[in-house]
Amino acid sequence: LTVDGSFALGGAVSAILISNGMNPFITLIFSFLAGSLAGLATGILNTKLQIPGILAGILSMIALYSINIRVMGGRPNIPLLGMATSLTIIQNILSLSKVMSDLLVGFVFSLFIVFIMYWFFRTEIGCAIRATGNNEKMIRALGVDTNIMKIIGLMISNALVSLSGGLVTQSQGYADVGMGTGTIVVGLASVIIGEVIFGNRFNFLYKLSSIVMGSIIYRIIIAIVLQLGLKATDLKLLTAIIVAIALSVPVLNKKATKILNPKRKG
Numbered sequence: 001l002t003v004d005g006s007f008a009l010g011g012a013v014s015a016i017l018i019s020n021g022m023n024p025f026i027t028l029i030f031s032f033l034a035g036s037l038a039g040l041a042t043g044i045l046n047t048k049l050q051i052p053g054i055l056a057g058i059l060s061m062i063a064l065y066s067i068n069i070r071v072m073g074g075r076p077n078i079p080l081l082g083m084a085t086s087l088t089i090i091q092n093i094l095s096l097s098k099v100m101s102d103l104l105v106g107f108v109f110s111l112f113i114v115f116i117m118y119w120f121f122r123t124e125i126g127c128a129i130r131a132t133g134n135n136e137k138m139i140r141a142l143g144v145d146t147n148i149m150k151i152i153g154l155m156i157s158n159a160l161v162s163l164s165g166g167l168v169t170q171s172q173g174y175a176d177v178g179m180g181t182g183t184i185v186v187g188l189a190s191v192i193i194g195e196v197i198f199g200n201r202f203n204f205l206y207k208l209s210s211i212v213m214g215s216i217i218y219r220i221i222i223a224i225v226l227q228l229g230l231k232a233t234d235l236k237l238l239t240a241i242i243v244a245i246a247l248s249v250p251v252l253n254k255k256a257t258k259i260l261n262p263k264r265k266g
Contacts, residue, residue, distance in 0.1 A: 001057030003187060005064025006038040006158040007180035010165030012071040015078040015175035024086040028166045035162020036155040038064060043151030068177050077176040085170035102171050109167065110212050113160065118205045120156075129153050161187075185239050190215035192246040218242065 010031035017027040038060060045056035072078050091101035120126045131139040132149040140146050161183065169175040194214025200207065225238060 001054065001184055002038055002042045002060040002064070002154070002158055003161045003183045004180045005061040005068065006035045006162045007165040007168075007183045008068050008175070008177055009034050009038055009064055009071070009180075010162030011169035011175040011179055012068045012078070012165075012177070013162075014166035014169050015080060016072055018080060018083055018085065018170070019078060024084060024089065024170055028086065028163060031166030032159045032163045035165075036159035038162065039154035039156070039158030040151060042158070043147075043154040046154075047147035047150055065177065072175065072177065076178075077174055079174045080170070081173060085173070086167075087170050105167065105171075109163075114205070114208045114212060117208055121204060125149075125152065182236055182239065185236070185243060186215075186218070189218050189239055189243045189246065192243060193217050196246050196249045 013031045013034045014024070014027040017030060018024050041063075042056050042060040045051045045059060046053050049056075051059070069076065087098070087101050087105055090096070090105060091098060094101070094104075096104065121130055128139060128144045129149045129152060132144070132146045132153070136146050139149075165180065168179070191211050191214060194210035194212070194217075197217065198206075198210035198213060221242065222235060222238070226232070226235075230238065
């Protein structure tokens with residue numbers, strides 16, 4: 001649950017640095033680092049202080065609300081009107097529309113992150129992190145400090161979420177303390193939709209790509225529904241319904257398989 005706070009943290013860091021004259025591309029590095037610190041805090045609460053994972057995430061999320069306001073100088077939001085961002089720079093250089101520049105930047109960053117993660121999770125540390133998630137007892141028996149692996153995993157995940165917050169801030173032209181609300185649900189929806197549609201098969205690169213495609217499909221669904229007349233205030237309800245449906249699909253498939261192919265007795 002830390003991601004609800006680290007997303008806004010990345011946006012706040014990027015916005016305040018841009019407003020103080022820093023290069024918008026460099027601000028994304030600081031957003032990434034700020035998110036990793038948020039993940040580190042959650043990891044320490046969970047592993048060193050033995051606070052349950054969900055509660056540790058909630059505590060970090062609550063703390064980050066106040067931290068984000070402090071980062072933004074006591075203001076709940078920071079506008080970037082008239083200021084250069086990474087997207088406006090690319091838009092001007094390539095003479096693209098705002099929509100096309102946003103799509104291009106999103107595609108390039110997604111492609112870069114997917115391949116970096118694919119490389120990292122094939123290293124010794126990356127494999128240890130994956131093994132910790134799959135079978136913690138087994139990897140601990142092999143001498144791996146699973147607490148360290150959890151902390152590294154939380155740092156990487158929150159750093160990437162914070163980086164996304166910085167990019168979204170530069171895209172929409174402002175940072176807001178509440179912009180991260182519901183990020184965890186959107187992330188879950190993207191992962192679940194990707195797994196349901198593309199399946200959990202082939203190699204790790206395929207799985208990472210399916211998550212990206214799941215997030216794209218989720219946004220397409222939201223856009224279609226808004227075009228059909230749904231109010232923006234109903235989006236969270238729609239997201240909850242989408243996640244519930246996506247989670248229930250595997251269960252319904254199993255039940256349908258049992259009904260269509262009942263086991264023969266004797």
